[in-house]
Amino acid sequence: MGELIYRHRLPVRIMHWVNVVCLVILLMSGLQIFNAHPALYWSEDSREGTKVLEITQKQADGQSRGVTRIGPFEFDTDGVLGNSRGADGMEPRAFPAWITIPGPQWLAMGRLWHFFFAWLLVANGVAYVLWTLFSGHLRRDLLPTRGEWHGIGRSLRDHLLLRHPRGEEARRYNVLQNIAYLTIVFGVLPLIVLGGWAMSPMMDSFVPGWVDWLGGRQAARTLHFGAAMLLVAFLAVHLFEVVITGLVNNLRSMITGYWRQPE
């Protein structure tokens, strides 16, 4: 048995789980809101010519099928995207009921969930950034050292081969982990918040024209959605790594703080 070490301090553990709740609810209520107008554009307003994504229905052989269009490409996504099973049988809706909050089409309620947890996410995020700065977490654990930057190729190869550090080396975040966490915390999450603000007509008025930096309100809506998909991709990799490097050990370390160092 490896040594049991105290790995995650209490504030980080609390903020991690608050984040889990916020991100899951924001994602699912966000898809509910998206369903009210399931198309994305790259412009200030919603012009047909600037449409980059659309989830809709197509009539084929007298049947309605769910399709997803990304740029010039069309995919048959019937059963999941565009047309899926709800409480009353098949219904035309972009994202299916099992992944939206609430389940049925209910925009007003989706917005209530989204905005409450958006505030919580921002509060948690601000607390986290302050904590990383003042506790030394950022400098000590998150920023890679020069030596670690040089080892990036080896780290990438090890990850792809599912080889994980053991012993002393396992005590620190590896460089790919550092890059992933830093990108999410200081890149993707701020972008998602900015995109959300840009969709608020009142927020838009406080600094005239700032929404144009993001390409306009509808482009900001696309960025908001794209950043959410990046978060989903990050979560998929994160969960995969959590499972293959020892689910129970990792879960315990994020609950109690104690982590057994692999030998």
Next chain:
Amino acid sequence: MKKPRPFYEQRRERRGFLRAGLAAAAASSGLAGCDALSSNETAVAVLRSAERLTNTVHRALGRRAMAQEFPPADIAPTFRPNGTTMPVGDIYAAMLASGFADWRLTVDGLVANPLELSLAQLQAMPSRTQITRHDCVEGWSCIGQWKGVRLSHVLNLAQLKPGAKYVVFHCLDRMEEDNEESLYYGSVDLDDAFHEQTLLAWELNGRPLPVENGAPLRARIERQLGYKQPKYLRRVQVVAGFGDIGAGKGGYWEDQGYNWYAGI
């Protein structure tokens, strides 16, 4: 004698059970949990608390901030109508047939000087023209040019009495075809009512306001979503509170559960 099934088939079946079990657990704990909370009064009240926070913070950031205005080249080829596009009933049909000659806008409530204004009287008042982006709660946007009189001008003519806190817009269109009581209405606070860009508009993209966009007169509240900008206006009522109007939430969509503050 029954042949035992190959191991891999049993495994697949077990995996099927496992998957169904996981899906059921997820549905009952997560999603169904949220669905149950969505119809729980206390839970919804907690979720709704964010609305006041947003409203307060937004007002602290700037009461008079101006919505972005755009150059004429940005005007959308057609302005997308939404909600009512043709009010039902004989009253509106008759008004439309006569070119709104008999239509009047009533301004009353907590005012010293109630008004009855014809379209011609409104159009004789100082006007403002603005090209702004209309943002629908559904998610789409559309840029259009509006011309109308500032609501502040009309309210100043009517002279607000002490205690006035909100302006309620009453409309001609019913939201349920066979329910005469289901007339659209909405309300804003005095910050939005007296805002520089808040108009009673009779013109869209240089032409008289089309029926589908709210003829003869609609409100433009540029820093809030589309459902806060009532069409087919008939009455502007100044009030201290809106608890006794409709279902008491300040507007038709608000009565259906949408936020009263729609600056996001």
